[in-house]
Amino acid sequence: MDRQKVILVMIDALGDAAARAQCGYLMGLVEAGQARLWRMQAVLPSLSLPAYTSLHSGTAPAEHGLVSNDLQAMAPAPHVFSVVREAGGVTAAVAERLYALLFNAAPFDDVEHLDVTDGPGWVTHGRFYTEVRHTRFNPSMPGDHDICNSATLLLRRHAPDYLLVHSAAADAVGHAFGADSFEYRHQVWNMDNELALAIPVWRAAGYRVLVTSDHGMSAEGRHGGAEADMRPVPFWDICGPEICGSDGGEREGTVSQLAVAPTILKIMGLPIPQSMRTPPLV
Structure with missing residues (x-):
């Protein structure tokens, strides 16, 4: 499939305010006109599985x-x-187990479904992880460094047309300590720092990189409802000067999370299903 390839980075529980305050690398790209940034409204309920589905289907829960x-x-x-698969493309993901359940096989098998190569499901190549036995003192999260490197390895080995990169660490830390904590802010910065190393590599390989989140996080470590900190999330389009031109920078207003799926397909030059009724952002 000879089309523009896309990587979607999904930073779980990254609220819009925390993103703008802590993501120095990504905000630096916006300031330099090499990326576009939208404030995005997450779906309701502001929970992971509903949002993961909406991000990829373009439909509300x-x-x-x-x-x-x-x-x-x-x-x-x-x-x-x-x-992407029906168009003859190759898909891949480094993500938490819920993505394997949603797009490859339900129920999820903790052994059989963790690692997939040339699989028959919608995700051709998958490296999945779980949060089994997660506690406040043992977040059970793979490191963001390892997640980004696993994504790069999938890129080198399989050249997927669409690659999902999902870090759940900010969600785990946010639940444990709340969004108004040093621990949460530092974790948000940590993923931004890893992306500063990974995104130039991915872009050099010919990928358009998008970065967003499923939902935000409250100061008391919760999400799911419609509180002010639970729904606003960022959406970056790392388009680079060759695409952005003079059109980089921040966008006014708030857009719908339902725009993500049609935006991905629009960039890839693939047909947008009629069920995706929200216009793409690009």
Whole structure:
């Protein structure tokens, strides 16, 4: 499939305010006109599984039906993974187990579904991790350095057309310490620092890089509802001067999270399903 290739970086529980305050590398790209930044409104409920599905299907939880993290079901097609695969493309992901459940197999098997190469599901190549036995004192999260390097390795070995890179560490730390904590702010910065090392490598390989989140995090370590800190998230388009031209920088207003899926497909030059009714951002 000879099309523009895309990497979507999903930083779990990265609120818009924390992103703008702590993500010096990404904000530096915006300031230099090499990226575009939107303030984005997450879907309701502001939970991971509903948002993961909406980010890739372009439909709201009330429509796609996956409204709780406790559900064990695959996401209904069409979605980004299905459209890319049906067009003959290769997909890949380094992500938490919920993505394998949604887009490869339900229920998730902690052994069989952790590592997938040339698999039959919507995610062709997957490196998945779990949060089993997660506690405040043992977040059980793989390091962001390892996540980004695993993504680079998938890129080198398989050259996927669409690659999802998902870090769940900010979510784990936010639940443990709250969004108004040193620990959460430092974790947000840490992922930004890893992206400063990884994004130039990915862009040199010909990928358009998008960065966003599923939901925010409250000061008391919660999300799921409509409180002020739970829904606003950032959306960066690392377009570079060759694409951005004089059109880089911050955008006014707030856009819908349902725009992410059609934006990915628009960039890739793939057909946008009729179910994705929100216009793409580019």
